[in-house]
Amino acid sequence: MTPHFLPALVNPPFGDPGLYVDFLFARRALLFDLGELAPLPARKLLRVSDVCISHTHIDHFIGFDLMLRLMLGRDKEVRLYGPPGILRQVENRLGSYSWNLIQSYPTEFVLTVTEFHPDGSAQRASFSSRRVFARENQQELILSGGIVLDEENLRIRAAFLEHSIPCLAFAFEEKLHVNFMKNRLAELGLPVGPWLSEVKRAVLRGEPDDTLVYPAAPGEESVGRGWSIAELKEKVLQVVPGEKITYVTDTAFTDENRRRIVELARGADYLFIEAVFLHVDWERARDRAHLTARQAGELAREAGVTRVFPFHFSPRHLGAEAELRREVAQAFAAPTAAPLQGDEKT
Template sequence: MTPHFLPALVNPPFGDPGLYVDFLFARRAVLFDLGDLAPLPTRKLLRVSDICISHTHIDHFIGFDLVLRIMLGRDKEVRLYGPSGILRQVEHRLASYSWNLIQSYPTEFVLTVTELHPDGSAQRASFSSRRIFERENQQELMLPEGVVLDEGNLRIRATFLEHSIPCLAYAFEEKLHVNFMKNRLAELGLPVGPWLSEVKRAVLRGEPDDTLVYPAAAGEERPASGWTIAKLKEKVLQVVPGEKIAYVTDTAFTNENRRRIVELARDADYLFIEAVFLHVDSERARDRAHLTARQAGELAREAGVARVLPFHFSPRHLGAEAELRREVNLAFAASPLQEEESG
């Protein structure tokens, strides 16, 4: 399956948390958390359309200023999602600067902020450079099942976790993955052209299988006879569940958090999950409301993910990166019986 998205941690595992998900076939990206963003070049930050904040501890939100500075002076809209209090915090952050020159800019930067609440309700408001970033267009809404973004073939869901304060974990989901097998196209004498994208869109919209499409290369006239979507599915199309990427950080290892994480990350292709402490420091992890490396691996195994990628290692364990990764991988690979025997 040809991937459509490329997820990568912004920093090494001992650095600030952050995940950058690049769209391989569109000039777009989604960013999870705003820690130190220095490793991301301007061209990558300008691709960002949506930012998902787990919580606003400084190592997860200090990068807000860099995003703001890069977006100013450009016609750009960015959507930001976060937990209770994020609207007030963004508003205060914007109000901390003097904006006496900004109204002379010929461009408009708009930041639309959605504040999530544990009961499924949310508040949304926008801040425009044209109006000196005053809060406007505020609305109340409900977000069933924690879905913060649902557009076309993309969905982003959030769930609340406990980290002494509320903290959000996210799942980025491609609803369906549609691929053409180019060798089959050639065998059947079907051309490559814009009609392929049209077929993909029709499948993602749920068009009936008897819908006719007319294969033609760019600039060619439409052929007299068409193909049904059902026939294309049989001969040249692969339609499978889409890619899923889960992002989990800063959470206590409680029964409720465990249930929510496993439900959110179920069958993910990638689980990016904090592994802050070695398991020998499990009491310290509990006191700090963080996960140990073994706990991260257990959660990945319970969720049935394909890959687990740990991050947010504590500086306490500098020099022990290999051991942290080993603990995660052993727990991820362990059977329930092995886990019980290891205590």
């Protein structure tokens, strides 16, 4: 299956948390958390359309200023999603600067912020450079099923975790993965062109299999017979479940958190999960509401993910990166789930 998305951690595992998801066939990207963003070149940051914030501890939000500075002076809209309080925090951040010159800019940067609450309610408001980033267009929403973004073929789902404050974990899902086999198109004498995008959209919308499509080369009218979607699925299309990327950080290892993480990450192609401490320090991890490497690996195994990528290692374990990764890998590969020392009922 040809991937459509490329996820990569923004920083090394001892650095600030953050995940960049690049769209390989569109000029677009997503960010999960806004820690230190210096490793991302401007051209990559300018692709970002949506930002998901787990919580606003400084190592997860300090990059907001760099993103803001880069977006100013450009016609650009960014959507940001976060936990309770994020609207006020963004408003305060924007209000901490002097904007007496910004109304002379010929461009408009708009930041639309959605604040998500555990009961499924949400508030959304926008902040425009043309109106000196005053809060406007506020509305009340209900986000059922934890879904914070729902597009034709993309979905982002959030789950609340406990980290002494509410903290969000996120799952990015491609609803269906549709690929064309170019060799089969050539064998059938079918041209490559915009009609293929129309077929893809029809499949994603769930159009009936007897829907007819008329192939045409770019800039030309269709010639020849119509092809049903059923025929195209059989001969030139690959339609399979889409990719899934899950991001989990800053969470206590409690029964409820464990259940929510496993449910959110189930079957993910990629699980990016914090592994802050070696398991010998499980009591410290418990007291600080973080995961050990062994706990992270077990959660990945329980969720049945394909790949696990640990990050957010504690500076306490500088020099022990290999050991942290080994603990995650061993727990992930374990055939049975032995009770973990430090597992506590809550």
